Amino acid sequence: SSCPVSNMKLATGGVAPVPELMEAGVNVSFGTDGNTTNNTLDMFAEMKSLGLLQKSSRWDPVVCGAQQLLDFATINGAKAVGMADKIGSLEPGKYADLIILDGKAPNMRPLVPENMIANIVYSGNGLNTKTVFCQGDMVMQDGNILTLDKDDILSKSEDVWRQLCIR
Structure with a gap:
């Protein structure tokens, strides 16, 4: 890679x-x-x-x-x-891992069949990710992670960072 x-x-x-x-x-x-x-x-x-x-x-x-x-x-x-x-x-038999992007976001426009792949590659970013499926299970919906408490994780990570800075 x-x-x-x-x-x-x-x-x-x-x-x-x-x-x-x-x-x-x-x-x-x-x-x-x-x-x-x-x-x-x-x-x-x-x-x-x-x-x-x-x-x-x-x-x-x-x-x-x-x-x-x-x-x-x-x-x-x-x-x-x-x-x-x-x-x-x-494909049939494979995990249903996929992301759904917000094609209406300004950075993804104009989104027409002729430039869809190019827009994803050259204009897309993680903030365009609206929905995520892992092995067929929805783990993100409307940009919100369903399987984790994002605010709790961020708060705890900041606490750990503060403790590391004290050392």
């Missing part, structure tokens, strides 16, 4: 040679690395960064198209963790 934002932040590794890796049969996917080397852990930003780095470094606006980048995030990511038989695409 390529971790473009982390690589840029740490100035390590340069730009992954994605087209050459694909030509050699390598399964290309991407990740965020860790919080200390990426800061946002935003997979939408990572997907966009990977695509823009490829285009910019090669002076080629068509290298790594939007559908390819979305595949890197979905089915290729599933292959990378050895779970392509269970996740990465919507």
